[in-house]
Amino acid sequence: MFAYVVRRMLAAIPVLIIASFLAYALVALSGDPLEPLKLRNPPAPQQTIDLETQRLDLDDNIFVRYWHWLTGVLHGDFGQSVQSSYDIGANLGRASAVTLRLVLVAVLLALVLAVLTGVFSAVRQYSRFDYTMTFVGFVFLAMPSFWIAIVLKDLAVRYNKATGTTVFYTIGETSQNYASLSPIGKFGDILGHLVLPTIALALISYAAWSRYQRAAMLEVLNSDYVRLARAKGLTWRKVLIRHVLRTALIPLVTVTALDIAGILGGAIITETVFNWNGLGRMLLTGVARADTNAVAGWLLLAGIVVIAFNVIADALYAVLDPRIRHE
Amino acid sequence: MTEVLLEVDNLTVGFPTEDGVVQAVRGVSYEVRRGEAVGIVGESGSGKSVTSLAVMGLLPRNARIKGSIRLLGEELLGRTDTEMSDIRGRKVAMIFQDPLTSLNPVYTVGHQIAEAVRAHGNVSKQVALKRATDLLEVVGIPNPKLRINSYPHEMSGGMRQRVVIAIAMANNPDLIIADEPTTALDVTVQAQVLEALEAARKETGAALVLITHDLGVIAGHTERVCVMYAGKMVETGAVDEIFYSPRMPYSLGLLGSLPRIDESGRPRLIPIKGSPPSLLNLPPGCPFTPRCPKARDLCTHTEPELTATTNLRHLAACHFHAELASATAEEVFTDLEAPQ
Amino acid sequence: MSSEFTFRERTQTELVLRRFLRHKAAVISLVLFLLVVLFAYAGPLIWQYNYDTITDDLSQSPSFGHPFGTDMIGHDTFAQVMRGTQQSLKIALAIALIGTVLGSLWGAVAGLYRGKLDFLMMRIVDIVLTLPTIAVAAAVAAQGVGRSQWWAIAVILGALTWPYVSRVVRGVVLSLREQEFIEAARALGGGNARIVLRHLLPNALGAITVTATLTIAAGILGEAALSFLGVGVQAPDTSLGLLVSLNRDAVNTRPWLFYFPGLFIILIALTINFIGDGLRDAFDPKQTRVRQ
Numbered sequence: 001m002f003a004y005v006v007r008r009m010l011a012a013i014p015v016l017i018i019a020s021f022l023a024y025a026l027v028a029l030s031g032d033p034l035e036p037l038k039l040r041n042p043p044a045p046q047q048t049i050d051l052e053t054q055r056l057d058l059d060d061n062i063f064v065r066y067w068h069w070l071t072g073v074l075h076g077d078f079g080q081s082v083q084s085s086y087d088i089g090a091n092l093g094r095a096s097a098v099t100l101r102l103v104l105v106a107v108l109l110a111l112v113l114a115v116l117t118g119v120f121s122a123v124r125q126y127s128r129f130d131y132t133m134t135f136v137g138f139v140f141l142a143m144p145s146f147w148i149a150i151v152l153k154d155l156a157v158r159y160n161k162a163t164g165t166t167v168f169y170t171i172g173e174t175s176q177n178y179a180s181l182s183p184i185g186k187f188g189d190i191l192g193h194l195v196l197p198t199i200a201l202a203l204i205s206y207a208a209w210s211r212y213q214r215a216a217m218l219e220v221l222n223s224d225y226v227r228l229a230r231a232k233g234l235t236w237r238k239v240l241i242r243h244v245l246r247t248a249l250i251p252l253v254t255v256t257a258l259d260i261a262g263i264l265g266g267a268i269i270t271e272t273v274f275n276w277n278g279l280g281r282m283l284l285t286g287v288a289r290a291d292t293n294a295v296a297g298w299l300l301l302a303g304i305v306v307i308a309f310n311v312i313a314d315a316l317y318a319v320l321d322p323r324i325r326h327e
Numbered sequence: 328m329t330e331v332l333l334e335v336d337n338l339t340v341g342f343p344t345e346d347g348v349v350q351a352v353r354g355v356s357y358e359v360r361r362g363e364a365v366g367i368v369g370e371s372g373s374g375k376s377v378t379s380l381a382v383m384g385l386l387p388r389n390a391r392i393k394g395s396i397r398l399l400g401e402e403l404l405g406r407t408d409t410e411m412s413d414i415r416g417r418k419v420a421m422i423f424q425d426p427l428t429s430l431n432p433v434y435t436v437g438h439q440i441a442e443a444v445r446a447h448g449n450v451s452k453q454v455a456l457k458r459a460t461d462l463l464e465v466v467g468i469p470n471p472k473l474r475i476n477s478y479p480h481e482m483s484g485g486m487r488q489r490v491v492i493a494i495a496m497a498n499n500p501d502l503i504i505a506d507e508p509t510t511a512l513d514v515t516v517q518a519q520v521l522e523a524l525e526a527a528r529k530e531t532g533a534a535l536v537l538i539t540h541d542l543g544v545i546a547g548h549t550e551r552v553c554v555m556y557a558g559k560m561v562e563t564g565a566v567d568e569i570f571y572s573p574r575m576p577y578s579l580g581l582l583g584s585l586p587r588i589d590e591s592g593r594p595r596l597i598p599i600k601g602s603p604p605s606l607l608n609l610p611p612g613c614p615f616t617p618r619c620p621k622a623r624d625l626c627t628h629t630e631p632e633l634t635a636t637t638n639l640r641h642l643a644a645c646h647f648h649a650e651l652a653s654a655t656a657e658e659v660f661t662d663l664e665a666p667q
Numbered sequence: 668m669s670s671e672f673t674f675r676e677r678t679q680t681e682l683v684l685r686r687f688l689r690h691k692a693a694v695i696s697l698v699l700f701l702l703v704v705l706f707a708y709a710g711p712l713i714w715q716y717n718y719d720t721i722t723d724d725l726s727q728s729p730s731f732g733h734p735f736g737t738d739m740i741g742h743d744t745f746a747q748v749m750r751g752t753q754q755s756l757k758i759a760l761a762i763a764l765i766g767t768v769l770g771s772l773w774g775a776v777a778g779l780y781r782g783k784l785d786f787l788m789m790r791i792v793d794i795v796l797t798l799p800t801i802a803v804a805a806a807v808a809a810q811g812v813g814r815s816q817w818w819a820i821a822v823i824l825g826a827l828t829w830p831y832v833s834r835v836v837r838g839v840v841l842s843l844r845e846q847e848f849i850e851a852a853r854a855l856g857g858g859n860a861r862i863v864l865r866h867l868l869p870n871a872l873g874a875i876t877v878t879a880t881l882t883i884a885a886g887i888l889g890e891a892a893l894s895f896l897g898v899g900v901q902a903p904d905t906s907l908g909l910l911v912s913l914n915r916d917a918v919n920t921r922p923w924l925f926y927f928p929g930l931f932i933i934l935i936a937l938t939i940n941f942i943g944d945g946l947r948d949a950f951d952p953k954q955t956r957v958r959q
Binding site for chain 3: 015016018019022023026027030031032138139141142143144145146147150151153154157158261262264265266268269272273283284287288290295298299302303306307
């Protein structure tokens with residue numbers, strides 16, 4: 001098992017490196033960070049432009065630049081930002097902590113809801129519940145994530161106004177006075193700010209996964225081994241828990257891992273709507289400034305997260321399905 | 328006369344579909360006595376599996392079931408799922424066709440047998456696993472102590488099916504229903520599985536309902552046979568009677584298409600032309616009419632009832648069963664135009 | 668002996684069409700979708716305002732003259748939604764075209780050749796899929812060549828969509844190639860190119876069509892997301908995503924500006940998803956599938 005995980009991780013390294021090169025090249029070649037300087041009126045002095053060009057490594061070719069960057073990263077140095085005082089590495093760390101808690105809680109919520117809905121819909125196939133949930137799922141899948149987020153935010157603001165309280169936090173990931181709160185207060189504050197963005201981020205994944213789970217459940221429910229389990233004399237409840245769920249949850253593990261990249265993208269949008277200062281804002285700022293090193297570092301981090309999730313999912317799959325273990 | 332264990336009385340099963348109701352079973356009656364081995368023969372779609380699933384109460388919820396199924400005098404139809412769960416596995420057990428898909432891939436074989444034991448008794452895991460090991464030995468699996476920790480995918484098809492048999496016999500049922508137990512297996516393995524089935528019967532004293540389309544399997548392992556066609560019983564009797572003097576053209580045809588080592592001199596196999604009818608909108612009369620070389624006008628509007636032929640226990644559903652005395656498949660089924 | 672039934676042989680296309688028409692939700696969705704297309708392309712020809720016309724009615728709620736109201740500059744939202752729908756549809760269809768064509772060829776070749784080539788091709792797919800689509804799209808679109816031109820957005824998103832299509836098509840090809848008609852074609856001397864074009868792709872058409880349809884929906888939502896982040900379609904042109912984005916703060920005070928464009932995005936994506944679902948059932952009426 002351990003060997004399997006290590007092997008998967010090693011196999012992922014070349015993928016990661018090529019992906020990061022692609023990302024670096026795309027960003028570096030698509031924009032000129034010195035454009036604002038050059039287009040300024042009056043334009044910046046040539047000396048400034050030259051110094052910046054040197055600082056940002058802009059006169060080398062793309063492979064050399066990438067190599068400098070990569071070797072730097074392996075030493076923990078994420079390179080120079082367009083804004084010279086901006087520490088890319090530190091900000092990546094800070095922003096990930098913020099965004100990853102949103103992503104993890106949202107994934108958990110979506111999984112739980114998807115399994116529950118999938119189970120009930122499959123067991124009560126063609127019932128009103130089933131049709132309703134299928135339709136609801138379709139509707140959520142058709143909604144842009146930012147739309148859901150904005151509507152939720154608006155509803156919360158209206159509710160807050162109506163009741164005169166601040167039950168739902170709609171702005172930022174923590175309150176202004178966060179630093180002065182007690183540890184429990186801090187925890188509560190974080191949770192309070194997590195509620196709405198988590199729901200917004202989870203809804204779309206939930207819609208996709210619950211449809212998938214329903215299909216998986218139906219396939220298992222109609223399988224021969226479920227029929228044999230019933231023929232043994234097991235009640236429906238026991239069959240559902242011991243045979244149906246146990247096997248129907250396995251493919252969900254893979255699906256979740258495959259969707260992680262998309263969820264990260266969704267997190268960018270959700271954070272933007274709720275004014276969070278996490279990876280979303282960091283990316284958008286970097287992109288607007290053509291800050292190659294910042295964006296490349298961001299994409300590298302994203303790649304690592306996606307691969308990590310996939311490796312975990314593979315390992316989990318092997319634990320759950322003995323057939324895979326014996327390959 | 329041993330007591331009657333299972334009585335199926337005028338069973339009708341229909342499945343509503345988008346195009347109408349499919350009448351899979353149209354008035355089937357038969358009985359099984361204690362310790363008896365009864366075979367049910369028929370093509371796909373004849374209703375043989377559906378009949379057994381009805382006995383087990385495992386038909387889908389939208390199935391329309393009418394008639395009566397009595398186990399030791401007690402009516403099974405209409406019972407709640409909880410009540411049936413008590414009967415399934417304990418009084419009546421069932422074996423299905425495909426051993427690969429019948430076992431859950433994520434649990435060990437021992438676990439799945441033990442589960443059957445614990446479903447009907449308050450025994451500890453260890454006791455149940457011990458029983459599982461014993462059962463594996465009965466069905467002829469080598470190294471049973473080792474094998475209870477194997478997963479289904481680590482075993483061959485024949486071994487898996489024997490595990491399924493072990494599960495079926497776990498609680499000493501009164502009746503075992505085997506639905507095409509050897510169809511998905513190689514011929515060489517079939518014998519082993521059938522042997523295991525015999526061992527299970529000997530050990531538990533259970534009666535057997537053996538469903539198959541393979542007449543060879545019927546010949547060696549059952550005492551009585553019921554032939555089904557298009558959802559109805561068309562002939563029933565002792566194995567020897569059916570094999571040596573069938574009185575329904577369909578049975579005759581089935582036997583004619585069976586390769587026989589004991590009959591030298593028969594040059595070729597005689598197939599029955601045509602295919603089984605759709606059960607969606609069955610025309611009136613005998614359903615075998617389009618494929619029957621003996622068919623006449625009467626056959627197209629009156630469906631024949633099961634009537635006694637050579638003796639009171641040999642029944643056939645054919646208006647002209649008397650004409651089939653000492654007929655051979657060659658005589659009846661060759662030199663024909665293809666029926667419309 | 669006369670048979671009770673007479674059958675007319677139906678062609679494959681007829682069967683697929685018949686099955687599709689039985690899917691009520693899909694048929695209704697198709698009608699609605701066509702209405703939306705009509706609205707977007709025929710609408711501006713008969714409506715009195717253009718999307719960039721500035722009227723004197725500022726921030727008006729919906730009325731007879733302005734069914735979707737107006738914004739604070741005086742634009743007629745009805746006309747803007749029409750134009751926005753045009754642009755969003757155009758982009759989404761282009762994305763689906765690029766993604767489906769590239770992805771189908773890639774997946775078909777990988778599935779047919781298997782071995783090292785397949786391994787390499789699928790690792791490239793993995794690489795592209797490792798990075799979040801929106802992030803890469805934003806990075807390239809923010810600064811790139813042809814910045815914020817509708818075709819640039821289509822190319823970028825199409826280039827990020829084809830990997831998903833290739834996986835699906837590869838799966839279909841893998842299962843098709845095991846079937847005997849491919850062996851027969853080879854035995855008759857068919858080379859690989861011929862096999863791909865004349866045997867594999869036509870049989871994979873069902874899966875490809877369904878995937879293409881679903882890609883359109885993904886394209887609409889993707890373009891909306893990019894425009895929302897400010898790196899998609901830009902003023903003075905408009906798209907549904909941009910309309911929602913520009914009016915996100917008006918959700919409370921002038922909801923018509925926010926909800927109407929949004930509802931159109933949802934309507935388009937919803938109808939397309941239902942149509943895709945109907946197509947899936949029409950091409951393959953077996954029970955629900957689960958494998959990737």
